Amino acid sequence: MLKKLLVVVLLCTSTLSAQDYFYKKIHPFNSEIPSPEAFLGYGIGEHHTRHDLIVAYLQKLAEVSDRATLTEYGKTHEGRKLVMLTVSTPENLQNIDVLKEKHLEFTKPESNSKATPDLPIFINLAYNVHGNEPSSSEAALLTAYTFVASNNPEIINYLKNAVLFIDPTINPDGRDRHTQYANAYQGNPLVADPQDAEHNEYWPRGRTNHYWFDLNRDWLLAINPESRGKLNWYHEWYPNVVTDFHEMGSQSSYFFEPMKDNGSLDPIMPKKNYEDLNNLFAGYYAKSLDSIGSLYFTKEVFDGTYPGYGSSYPDLQGGLGLLFEQASSRGHKQTTAFGEITFPFTIRNQYTSSITTVKAAVENKELMYDYQLEFFKSGIAKAEKSKIKAYSFKTGTDKNRIKAFLDKLLIHRIKVEQTEDGFVVPTKQAQYRMVQTMFETYDKYRDSVYYDASAWSVANFFNIDYKAIGTYKPGKPVSDLKNIFPVAPISQSNYAYVIDYDDYNAVAVLNFLQQKEITVSSAFKPFTIATANGNKTFNYGSLVIPVAAQKKDSNYLYKALQQAQEEYNVPMYAVNSGFSLKGVDLGSGYISPIKKPKAALLIGDGVSSYEAGEVWHLLDTRVHMPISKLPIRNLARIDFSKYNVLVMVSGRYQLDQKTTEKIKSWVAQGNTLITIANASKWIIDQKWVKEELTKIEKDTADITIRKPYVDARENLGKNSVGGAIFKVDLDTTHPIAFGYTNEQIPVYKNNSVWLKPSKNAYATVAKYTKDPHIDGFITEENLNNFLKPSASIIISKIGGGKVIMFADNPNFRGSWYGTNRLFLNALFLGNQVNIPE
Incomplete structure (x- = not known):
């Protein structure tokens, strides 16, 4: 008995010692x-904590304390729970x-x-949106314990x-990917x-979610279940x-707001937000971090211009979003220029910043x-x-694309009304600033270097042909999209069927x-034909399915x-005569059978996981096609004969000569290679094709003008x-x-x-217009000397095969419904393209 008591005393002493490093000022408990250490069996910071253990600990707190309740607001792609621990006094929770x-x-x-004294303020302490930035979820455990157990x-x-x-964890899939890695390579003793x-x-790496999406860019776009669950929760509270x-980076210190000046010339968020409130809260953070001897910086690097961050979206909802950046140990202990x-x-x-908030x-x-x-x-x-x-904006023929855009408006609680020929979005509504975000475009900016995108007019993501109007006739409020675009049920035919290819879901x-x-065949020319639903004109690409x-x-x-x-709500028609x-x-010979794609995607070191994930996500979640x-x-041991389409997204492809020739030979055998952005440049640099990059000749006699060194980062960045x-x-x-x-149509460009344009008159699918700018920052030099003379999509032959080269990313962040079809057509119809000499 004495031995058991001694063990308990030692455990308690050890736990208190570990706790005191974090919260010695807020005893008693x-x-x-149970503290996190007592529940987990190890001190916070000794290992990386799995998400299931994080959830289990919060569940335990909710079970043993009347200060806390736990709710689930969603599940990740991999089925992990997204949870919210609500903490307050028992009286507040009961009421x-x-x-x-x-x-x-x-x-x-x-x-x-x-505001009255009895009305509490509502605070969302949100952690770990990037899975391999793990310190915050551990801090969430300490914060939860503090507010549930401390009687200070x-x-x-x-x-x-x-x-x-x-x-506690906005991105559980990414966190667990990183947690497994960090714990698996943890040394004993630790290796710095x-x-x-x-x-x-x-x-x-663990930064991203299951499909390799950056969830800290997804608040506006709402593509992933993690974001959609959080947005629904957000608009409830x-x-x-x-x-x-x-x-x-490990060589840095600690950042809190205020941020770098907003890049917009006239930010849509109130000035009081990014000046007064940020500076007010900054004084608190500075004092708290000073008290524990931590260095920090503000007003640099990070900006809140893009409205889809976890720290900027709340700013457009009447709240105050606050960004914190901690230099990472990238494991358990690491040597830096400032010590370990x-x-x-x-x-x-x-x-410390959690409590201070x-x-x-x-x-x-x-x-x-x-x-x-x-x-x-x-x-x-x-x-x-x-x-x-x-x-x-009008309904048009592509109703499922319109429906997807309406879904984006509704998830942000933007009011939409349906009229006789389309839809209107009134500006006079509580979500006025989100309406601006969805539709407004800009060409003048305060800054020229952005932490992220400088354009996000979501209506353009969906290729919505919209217009601003000064007067409008109110329509019927839209609230439920389930039956918004009913299609006539298909009739049976013993001859043939035709499917309208204008719809996003046709692929x-x-x-x-x-x-x-x-x-299934594709129509390479339009036609008008009698159907069971009357005479109908079918556009290029319409799908023809003969019965016999x-x-x-x-x-x-x-x-x-x-x-x-x-399943897909696409118009289909029965026909009884050809x-x-x-x-x-x-x-006709212009109606040609479509070869079933057997697709592959290159992934791994050097490849953009974002762009690769966008391709994977598109095919998995919307087309339901394996890749x-x-x-x-x-690559050296892969049998390429199993595939007829290969996708290469942006990346640094440092392939050996044997592997390079292997892929080139496979294309020449009659297969299709699709390249996106930097992969397209790589193909040209490898001289696989006779295409070229747009260049300007520089005068070798030009004298370099001396500039202040301090401005180098800004000047190069723009x-x-x-x-x-x-x-x-x-x-x-x-x-x-x-x-x-x-x-x-609009396209999205985030590369150089x-x-x-191809010298072959039939090989340039898309070229930038004479006046191409719609939204976002670009220098005059890039606009006039590079963008305007260039092509967005070209196709080139390699032997009996072809390369379809995209200069831009048609699948950006899973949101570009307006250009997804270009990529999917390359996938399904690329082998149908004959390039005349």
């Missing part, structure tokens, strides 16, 4: 609440519905509410005056050598303050509520002063039918078409194209452009790859 209702009054522009008067006061929403494997994570904890940086040290800084928010509760209400009132006032009263239907071994040519019987075919229509009223007949992901390290939207002329008769009805 409730001994009945949470009433408090919520009072809180939400401050998000209503018509309200005249005033300061903590009790915060609980009375705040409702805390602790989101920066060259050790522990500090050099393998591709694709509208917290006053939101944290966004990150890590940066340890995992516990990084955690302590994040934990609550302190600053509580002590300025009335100010934050006044600001929140004024934010929404000022939106209405701005809308009333603006000449633009709404944005309108998914094509894949669905090919997976069921149904032969199938290996399966007519009933099997009809059932498959019904299943496809039910004789067209206008244009080619169904037996083989081929690691570069295995020459890169960080992300802007441009207009291209599209050959809509080309198979790569099948399904498009407008000859001019300039493709010279």
Whole structure:
């Protein structure tokens, strides 16, 4: 018995010692609440904690304490739980519905509410959106324990005056990928050598989610379940303050806001947000970090121009988003120019800022509520002063693309109304600033160097043909998209079926039918024909399915078409004769069978995991088509004869000569290579094709003008194209452009790859227009000397095969519905392209 008691005393002493490094100032703790160390069996910072253990610990806190409840707001692609721990006094939690209702009054522009002493401030402490920036989730455990277990008067006061929403891990899939890696390579004793494997994570690394998306760019675009779950939660609660904890390079220190000046000339967020409130909270962070001897910096590098960050989206919702960046230990201990940086040290800084955020928010509760209400009132006032009263767009033929755009508007709680011929989005609404975000475009900027994109007019992502209007007739409010675009059920035919290819989901239907071994042809010329639903004109690329040519019987075919229509909601038509009223007949040579793609994608070191993930995600989640992901390290032994399409995204392809020749020979045998951005440049540099890059001749006699060294980073940075939207002329008769009805469409460019138009008159699919700029920053030199003379898509022959080269990224962040079709056409129809000599 004495021995057991001694063990308990030693354990408690050890735990208190470990805890004191983090929170010695906020004792005493409730001994009945287990600390993270006691629950996990190791001290915080000794190992990286798996997400399931994080969730289990928070669940334990909710079970043993009346200060906390745990809810699930979603699941990741890999099925991990997304959870929120709500912490406050027992009285506040029992009265949470009433408090919520009072809180939400401050998000209503018509309200005249005033903050009262009994109304707590709502704070969302959010952690670990980048999976391999792990210190913050460990800090979340310490923060949760502090507010659930501490009986320190300061903590009790915060609980009375705040409702805390602790989101411990925004990106569980990425975190666990990194956690497994860091723990697997952890040494004993710890190895601080920066060259050790522990500090050099393998591709694709843990920053991103399952499909290698950066979730800290997804708040606006709402592509992934992690973001969609969080957005639905967010618009239920509208917290006053939101944290966004990150890590940066090991040679740095610690960053908190204020950020670098917003790059927009006239930011849509209120000046009070990015000046007054940021500076107010900064004073608190400086004092807290000073007290523990931590160095820090502000107002550099990071900017909140792009509205899709975890630290910028709240700024457009009446809250205050706050960014923190901690120098990373990239493992458990690492040597830097400033000495050794340890995992516990990084955690302590994040934990300190967590507690300080609550302190600053509580002590300025009335100010934050006044600001929140004024934010929404000022939106209405701005809308009333603006000449633009709404944005309108028509339904058109591609209804599923429109539906996807409507979904984006609704998830941000933007009001949309349906009219007789389309939709209107009124500007006079609580989400006025989000309406601006979706539709407004800019060509003048305060800055020229951006941490991320300088263009994000989401309507252009979806190739929406919209216009600003000064007056409009109100329509029917749109709330449910389930039955918004009903299609007539397909009738059965014993002759043939035709599927409209203008719809975004037509490619998914094509894949669905090919997976069921149904032969599908593509119309290389338009035609008008009698259908069971009346006479109809079909555009380039329309899918033709003759009944008699199938290996399966007519009933099997009809059932498959019904299943496809039910799944993808695409218009389909039965025809009883191949004789067209206008244009080619169904037996024409211009109606050609489509070869089923057997696709592969190169991945691995040097390859852009973002772009590779975008391809994988597109095919998995929208087309439901498998693609083989081929690691570069295995190329020497891969049998390429299994594939007829290969995708190469941006990357540094340092392939040996034997492997290079292997891929080139495979293309020459009649296969299709699709290259995106830097991979297109690589192909040209390798001289696989006779195409060229756009260049300008420089005068060798030019004298370099001396410039201040301090300006070098800014001057060099502005020459890169960080992300802007441009207009291209599209050959809509080309198979790569099948399904498009407008000859001019927006494209997204975030690189400096300039493709010279092909010398072959039929090989340039898309070229930038004479006046291409739509949205975003680009230098005059890049615009006039490189972009305007260049092509966006060209095709070139290699033997019997071909390379389809994209200068831009048609799948950017999973959001470019407007250009996805170009890539999918390359995948499914690329082998159909014949390039005349």
